[in-house]
Amino acid sequence: MSAEIICVGTELLLGDILNTNAQFLALELANLGIPHYYQTVVGDNLDRLKQVLAIASDRSQILIFTGGLGPTPDDLTTETIANFFGVPLIERQDVLEDIARKFAERGREMTPNNHKQALIPKGAEVLPNSSGTAPGIIWQPRPGLILLTFPGVPSEMQQMWRETAVPYLKSQGWGKEIIYSRTLRFWGIGESALAAKVTPFFNLSNPTVAPYASQGEVRLRVSARACSESAAKELIEPVAQQLQQIAGLDYFGSDSDTLASVVGQLLTDADETLSVAESCTGGYLGSLVTSIPGSSNYFLGGVISYDNSVKASLLGVNQSDLYTMGAVSKLVAMQMASGVRSLLSTHWGLSITGIAGPGGGTATKPVGLVYIGLAKPDGIVECCKYQLGQNRSRSSIQHASACNALDLLRRRLLTKHEQGL
């Protein structure tokens, strides 16, 4: 028994809108423990929608439609479904009255084409829409096959899903066994290197472990099928523990944790403060730090020293070092970190200087070369050099630079005692 999501709308095929409905429904199905193997997008076209219906009703037992319930002639979902199963459409008086009432409430005239929205396949139940005019249906056109339809407007679809579809699916016995996942997050190790370390885990069946990577971050998703969230957590916990142990410091957090939130928690725990000095990231590191609510507890601010004059005047970077070593150098990164730490009187000072591109690279200092400086509570300053790759986009280099800076600070905060801090 599995579900299939069918999103109807030419606007999806034209790329006008992002299919957020599919993601919402996918998460909801996982929460209810309903397996779900396919998603299909098809345009507002009767023949193609019928073909999709034929394929889906053959391989899946719960078909969830979004879109095509509007009042205009190109909204065909309900009509096509009725046609496919050879059942007539019935105008439902209660639905018509509900639509009329909503128009009156908004002081608008109901148009004749809204009558279409009151047509429901004979035998189907109405899936009420409390905010919009288009109701959906819940229908078992034959034993073992359930159809649910929703409008394409995300807010209406989500409300209808929660108010009516979830209770209905639970009444059908779903939601007893759920799929619950924890995502473990890693920085400083590539996907294949991490995968090589944890290969045996990929053969587990419950929980399962699957890797994926995005913008330099690697994730392992540990998913368990169980009768409750707490039972799933019990299955996940020992596996997650082992994976974290194997990864060591490359593991930084799970689920909604970010490098910035983890660094924030470590600074809060240590009751220490941070300031930043940014060149090629232009404020992006600060914006990551302050994306975390409550960051004012540990983040005092910083200097965007984009121009060399600002590096010298505000951060006290030595003019002759800027001239001889260049702004993108170990020495300058260290002076920036040390300078902002002194200027703002914080425990930690974190700096970034590099070449984000696309221009500005040379043979010895290519695009993607980044130095990160860290001035520590004892005043000692260290520097790490990164080669982020010459073919990456400017925004990707800026993102990776800021994440590497946060990661360096995270590692030092975690091993403070070993460093005598």
Add this chain to the structure above:
Amino acid sequence: MSAEIICVGTELLLGDILNTNAQFLALELANLGIPHYYQTVVGDNLDRLKQVLAIASDRSQILIFTGGLGPTPDDLTTETIANFFGVPLIERQDVLEDIARKFAERGREMTPNNHKQALIPKGAEVLPNSSGTAPGIIWQPRPGLILLTFPGVPSEMQQMWRETAVPYLKSQGWGKEIIYSRTLRFWGIGESALAAKVTPFFNLSNPTVAPYASQGEVRLRVSARACSESAAKELIEPVAQQLQQIAGLDYFGSDSDTLASVVGQLLTDADETLSVAESCTGGYLGSLVTSIPGSSNYFLGGVISYDNSVKASLLGVNQSDLYTMGAVSKLVAMQMASGVRSLLSTHWGLSITGIAGPGGGTATKPVGLVYIGLAKPDGIVECCKYQLGQNRSRSSIQHASACNALDLLRRRLLTKHEQGL
């Protein structure tokens, strides 16, 4: 002849990620005039992927795959395709060398499982990946059927699409009748208010005009169908001109223009410089400004004055004003703008202070209250107050604040002469 998009990845079925790849490819296919009737999402599962392949190869002639090209055992796309068409996989020495070179460049160890990414179906061509390790393929397994595969990582997929797939598809005769669009971008006006001003344009047939909105920005997409880009542009131009005229200063740019790029161009044209002082945005305004290549020509840097001590010590904000008016006030915003302009000796100084939430709001100063200060070349400072709404997320308030700041500067740069600057 039509194309079909097949996105492979269990993470899509679990709702872990939003399917932005399908939208990107849908837009690109429309630009090339390639009809496209179906999108399918399927998990990392050999049998189900084979079934999808059977259905898709029966109804579509260009199959575009994303995902499942990684180094781990659950990455099955290439293997499944070869298996479906009964063709062996060949290890390509040139691909292997390219992967090895990329690992070396980043100073990382290549693992044995990366060898998998050099396996290509016999007879297929390599679709090179200039930034990541996973190449795709271009393959005609039988006459009249073209397969293209891409990794799931959006940045890599998009680069590969533009560099190789588009020229290839054009060489196959596509892109002759094209759909070409220009997106007009607006800031400072709501979607319904703009729609009300331009209603008659929504009835045009070639070009068509369609509105959409995202994160405070409103867009009108003007799309023409024509035999060439230049013919399409001729259809679009007069309509775009009229729309821009109706919108006045609320129109800020088109297509890939952003508020930051437009402000950058205006500053470059005027040969003037900018500095920023940020409180609640924590560096985000600076990161938007420096997201533009070449921003070093006009952006000197700034101060992230997150803590009040930094507002006073670096920007010279009056301590008693901070105490009596509060950090989120007109007076402080103006002093921040003026302070950073003096400190960095720039023509313009732009400041933001506000309450990004979720905490920190009061009855008189609710979450979403933001003041933006602008110190102008003549030293005069102005301030705008914004109520961005208490129910918005922290990141949404930070984004809207930075955009409003850029928009204020843009409007003043455009009307400099009227202000006697």
